[in-house]
Amino acid sequence: MAANKPRQGGAIIVETGVDFAVWSHNSGQIELCLFGDDDKEIARLPMERGDDHVHRLVVDGLKEGARYGYRAHGVYAPDSGLWFDPSKLLIDPYAKELDRPFRYDPLLGTFGAETQHLVPRAIVTRDIHVAPDKPLFKPGGFIYEVAVRSFTMLHPDIPAAQRGTVKALAHPSVIAHLKRIGVDAVELMPITAWIDERHLPPLGLRNSWGYNPIAFMALDPRLVPGGMAELRDTVAKLHAEGIALILDLVFNHTGESDRFGTTLSLRGLDNLSLYRHLPGRPGELVNDTGTGNTVACDHPYVRQLIIDSLRHFVLGAAIDGFRFDLAPVLGRTATGFETHAETLKAMLTDEVLKDRVMIAEPWDIGPGGYQLGNFPAPFLEWNDRVRDDVRCYWRGDDHKTGTLATALAGSSDIFSRNNGTGTRSVNFLAAHDGFTLRDVVSYSGKHNEANGEQNRDGHNENHSWNNGAEGETRFPGIIRKRRDDLKALLSTLFASRGSIMLTAGDEGGRTQHGNNNAYCQDNEITWVDWAALDDELIAHTAFCSGLRKRFSVFTEMGFFGGDGDIQWISPSGEPMSTQEWETPKFSTLGMVLSTRDGQSGEMTRLAVLFNRSGGEEIFALPGSATWQLLAGDAPGKSAISAIVPRRSVAFYLEG
Structure with missing residues (x-):
């Protein structure tokens, strides 16, 4: 056993065995834990700290498929930002495969409680790289947002064993549907390993969206049981049909949550360095994300972890691009959001990443968190102004003619800032977070009772209307009015300049029965009921998509010039x-x-x-x-x- 060349992290197969590395500045000692085929710990080996605070060890004779984790020794003083607890088995932040999903248990956040029996093991894998071509998706195209489990669980043509998995996206019936409505890119909601929020298990609920990650590179075994090979094969089959794949990734926070949360990876390795804390109060986690913690994306280690994660998906599966949840966190420093922050700059200039599609959700809940229009080009940005203005126009609100025109023309008022010459807008009318498009025209208020929070969660203002009855109805006149409104909304979206996004099922009138915060509903509330989709609406979506592809004016990204165009x-x-x-x-x-x-x-x-x-x-x-x-x-x-x-x-x- 010997230390190897300086690097930041991960387990790499070398000629003599496996080379392990993990970064921690404030720990006293890091131990590598190895596990046998019977899942029992077979070795606990001290690692050697380098001057760069990377702890290293080469284990001779170890092979691909070996399972491992880490334990970190040091001071346990949460009020000082230190959470070292060697009873906690920790996931390698560079883990590329896990042997099981995460499962919440209070012991994961209890000091001194052994968690070896609760925590997945990272698996030593051999990288397989492809030679990614230029991204298939071009700005101005049609993005289709998909939660793969919800999208495929009730699909009648998909074999039961494949439902809910990434592999199901490559099923001929799914591809036929995507091509029918003219999808240019599937934007896949998070598929990296996540854990349920701690309040969900007592309610009998579980996270349905995946926006609560622990490992940034490792795919969740529930969604991608075949690992990177499954993702790579699915991407290849979509590419063969001219459809790009964009991954929705979460780097702004982790599922370790607030100080009452779990210790699973970054917190146990170096909480003080890797999360943001209030100035002068190291025991107080910054909560710019609303989830209890905020990753310190301006820290050099975290910055490189983000870049390495993105490179992993491009080189390993030919991913066309990425959408970033609560993206202002990526540009946050101690003084606030910076358009030209080092992490954002690194994402746009890296040799592997510089031609990939980058999409920002341009808001978080921290100070100065609304940054629509302020990301550096060529970032595309989710445009919630379009969502709200178009909804309000069709609801009948006053003074909305001008705002509709602005939205249709690419929101030049927003994207002309900083000498912008064209739109970078991703126009959408509904997304995973909020009402489905059908619920926009069927409910005046949210109905989140099933979430177990007495309908207090979720946005109160949805700019929605119910056409005369709240929720489901048998009145043909109301049903017809809702269908007409949905057609009008779809037509408006597809007639807007810029990239556009539609959430899976909205083309056919999918409902969540008024639930506008269905992150915890892994059931029929969020599962797309393919048998109930409205074929008239699907046909209308296909018609609008066809017009968008036929006439270049919609997919061009420059601002209108005022010369008769x-x-x-x-x-x-x-x-x-x-x-x-x-x-x-x-x-x-x-x-x-x-x-x-x-x-x-x-x-x-x-x-x-x-x-x-x-x-x-x-x-x-x-x-x-x-x-x-x-x-x-x-x-x-x-x-x-x-x-x-x-x-x-x-x-x-x-x-």
């Missing part, structure tokens, strides 16, 4: 007047776009006409040419004026 008209066919823009309840808007038609290859004009009123509206269309209604599989009759039904969006092509 976009015109805003009223039903008269004339440009919108100041008075019309400022009329509180103005219910119509026409957007006339100069665009290339992918079918003919020629430049033409497309009119997108919005009518949120309760009655039919007639638009005079500009110019002397006739226009054709685009609907379903074929254009309608030519006309010089357009009839736009109540609560709808109509598309007309010139010529």
